[in-house]
Amino acid sequence: MALLTEKEFHPLHSLWRRFPVAPRRRGAAGLTAWLAPKAGRDLLPPTGGEVLIGGELDRESGLGEGARIMLRACAALGIPAHGVQAGLMEGTDRPSRELFADRAPLVLHVNAPSLPAVLLRLGRRFVSQRRIVGYWAWELPVVPPLWRSALACVHEIWTPSAFSARALETIAPGRVRVVPHALAAAPVTPSHLDRQAFGLPQEAVVTLVSFSLASSFERKNPLAAIRSFREAFGTRRDRFLLLKISHAGHYPQDMACIRAAVADAPNIRIEERLFSAEDSSALTRCADIVLSLHRSEGFGLVPAEAMMLGRTVIATDWSATTEFLSADCGMPVSCRLIPAKDPRGVFEAKGAVWADADIGSAVLALRRAADNEDLRRQLGARAEYIARQRFSGTEFAAAHWSLTHRATSGRDAA
Known part of the structure; x- marks a missing residue:
């Protein structure tokens, strides 16, 4: 039986959690959104249909699993893709030199309040002239004001359900696309354990x-x-x-x-x-x-x-x-x-x-x-x-084609 080790929270994160929830979230989101690189208008065209999938790839979480599912789907559907470790809990890897060389779109499985901070960690040079997609999921029919601060950091938003899309459309009309998790494109094979x-x-x-x-x-x-x-x-x-x-x-x-x-x-x-x-x-x-x-x-x-x-x-x-x-x-x-x-x-x-x-x-x-x-x-x-x-991956394949073949002369209006 393969057991995974549950990683501990960073000591600074434990200290941070002692402060009142609402003020610390508003303060962190507002500051990082102000400092973070914004979704650029002058985008270099991607080549070869490649896509970068970012998220907490090593963490046991819904967003982390969403990124892993997308990477598996890319492999099954013949879509060239690279995973980028990008998150707050697990940290963010410095992108490799070859990933700087192309302008492949970046799909970030990081919800809006944390996305600006993750972009800051990835660096302005890496994000510059690259189409940024926020893969966001929200569980309520009303989106908190906190999420609006990240809108200027993404060109478009993907979300796994129509329920989530209806909520996100209220803050980003015309920029939201439903892309369900492509579970059936590359399903996990259960181990032999009984x-x-x-x-x-x-x-x-x-x-x-x-x-x-x-x-x-x-x-x-x-x-x-x-x-x-x-x-x-x-x-x-x-x-x-x-x-x-x-x-x-x-x-x-x-x-x-x-x-x-x-x-x-x-x-x-x-x-x-x-x-x-x-x-x-x-x-x-x-x-x-x-x-x-x-x-x-x-x-x-x-x-x-x-x-x-x-x-x-x-x-x-x-x-x-x-x-x-x-x-x-x-x-x-x-x-x-x-x-x-x-x-x-x-x-x-x-x-x-x-x-x-x-x-x-x-x-x-x-x-x-x-x-x-x-x-x-x-x-x-x-x-x-x-x-x-x-969950066949049809919607994901269509979203990928649109992402890698669209005009790149401008960015969606925030």
Whole structure:
């Protein structure tokens, strides 16, 4: 089993996190946006269709995985591409000499508040006369004012869902393009690991809840998933819940809440180890049901990847996951919309709402799926078919062609 080491936050970052959230984010975003190189008007034409993919390539995160998915898709589709380590958490590599030589467009999987700082790290000479694309994902229907400061730093914006695009269009009209993650262009091959290797019961119906605490405890809403499972099955040994939690060590208070919700349940286990992509895929394949009672998703990688593997997905019926998950290929959970309140202050914007999944609906879905193997098989087969169609990479190929063949005499209006 290939285990990954969870890298520690830099000491300066730990110190920085002690300051009040909102002021530090506004201050950092405003200063870096003022200093950062702006998207230039005089662009040199790219040659050979090459594209640079930037992001936190070595980090376990949604944005990091998005960059890795795009690089794999490029290889599968015959698109010449180079990865550029670019981020705040993992740092930014100094681009190699050969990357300076051409003017290949740069697609940065870095959200707006951090993008100016990343451009500063890459350097003005590297960014100059190069088309810059921000690959952004946002999980609420309202975009915070903080994001506007980065608009002058990009020529265009790509985003993985129509849900996210509608929000981004309000601050960048005419500059947003929906480019879903091309999961099916180069799908990850699961490793050989089976239930025994992961310590999962052989005969039980296994439900998997997988999320990163770095992506917001409140938004991922694991307490609703735990409550739904416990109400559906109690302590039945033939029903098992695995909570796969990334970056747990950095959020002790969140983990305390999760452990309290699990209490002494004999059929619930917490898994904090980081696995390789192949082993993570194998773990998902070992599950019968993948449960996501999220409050909102800008795309929904966990449900989408589970569908690619033919799993039965039960997910909140709101935000980006509704673009590929329906009653035809999964089990949507009804919900109501409530004001978006994130104790960390990240996923908040004036007037924004997100979903509160209905526990009763989730309980019924869990029981129905767990009790009917034939239904799980039918939904899983349909889910895999839908996912392979929806995430084929067609939109990415079209976006790449447009990016590398468009006129370069000017930049989109900010």
